Amino acid sequence: MMLTRIRITLLAFLLASSTGSFAQDKPGNESAAAPAAAATGASAKADKAAAYYHFAMAHIYEEMVSMYGRADYANKAIDEYRLAIENDPTSDYLNAGLAELYARTGRIKDAVLEAQDILKRDGNNLEAHRLLGRIYLRSLGDMQSGTQSQEILKLAIEQYEQIVRLDPKSVEDHLLLGRLYRLNNDLVKAESEFKTAVQIQPDSEEAVTALSILYNEEGDTSRALEVLNAFPEGARSAKLFAALGYTYEQNKAYKKAIDAYQKAVDLDHDNLDSGLKLYGSVERLQPA
Numbered sequence: 001m002m003l004t005r006i007r008i009t010l011l012a013f014l015l016a017s018s019t020g021s022f023a024q025d026k027p028g029n030e031s032a033a034a035p036a037a038a039a040t041g042a043s044a045k046a047d048k049a050a051a052y053y054h055f056a057m058a059h060i061y062e063e064m065v066s067m068y069g070r071a072d073y074a075n076k077a078i079d080e081y082r083l084a085i086e087n088d089p090t091s092d093y094l095n096a097g098l099a100e101l102y103a104r105t106g107r108i109k110d111a112v113l114e115a116q117d118i119l120k121r122d123g124n125n126l127e128a129h130r131l132l133g134r135i136y137l138r139s140l141g142d143m144q145s146g147t148q149s150q151e152i153l154k155l156a157i158e159q160y161e162q163i164v165r166l167d168p169k170s171v172e173d174h175l176l177l178g179r180l181y182r183l184n185n186d187l188v189k190a191e192s193e194f195k196t197a198v199q200i201q202p203d204s205e206e207a208v209t210a211l212s213i214l215y216n217e218e219g220d221t222s223r224a225l226e227v228l229n230a231f232p233e234g235a236r237s238a239k240l241f242a243a244l245g246y247t248y249e250q251n252k253a254y255k256k257a258i259d260a261y262q263k264a265v266d267l268d269h270d271n272l273d274s275g276l277k278l279y280g281s282v283e284r285l286q287p288a
Helices: 002-021 027-039 048-068 071-087 092-104 108-121 126-142 147-166 171-183 187-200 205-217 221-229 238-250 254-267 272-285
Strands: none
Touching: 048 071, 048 092, 071 092, 092 108, 092 126, 108 126, 126 147, 147 171, 171 187, 171 205, 187 205, 205 221, 205 238, 221 238, 238 254
């Protein structure tokens, strides 16, 4: 118990001394922030010191939530965030922190509303778009197919379209958007996103295999093989050799499929799936 108190006291000290950067408005944001402050009746001069204090307290309670999992600590963290925002109402950093906390504690509706409020003030706020994107992805995974899931899918696509616009070099986000387009049966856009991911990071096996899988699904095994074989052989993992074996198999090139599966097994002896596929390909080549 004493150790916990020391830890929390130290955390409070460190946070109080290091949060000076979060609420400093960028020079270009002053004019945009002023109307928001006026609209909410907020004082033109925020009380930064009070905001820092409540922000630090919010983080202490968040730490205690992680340690003990108690809902009352989560509620206290939320209250501290709200007090911090009252003292610095135009800080998107504070609003984003509150939105993240809502999301982590299961208050999804509040998280969405908070993130949407940030985007009303600043449509280019990347973290707010990322938060909404993650929420919609999680909701999509929890839903069965139907009208509502299609609506959530479209909302997720909208957010990731904005994310790749704001962060065009993120391979992971291009891949996510490509997969969302695939779910939406928009294969042309899915291909474009996977190609972009490959262009950004040619040595990304995930991007290469995603593009090859799309071509296989379209029945274009030649293009799938072209994409996979462009990846340096010496850098290929068991996963990529398995994808290559599958593609050769779809192309009825069984000898090459066997060779690719064998290399996958050699690289990963525990890969039962590749082993079974290797056996299946061998069986197909046996005389009738």
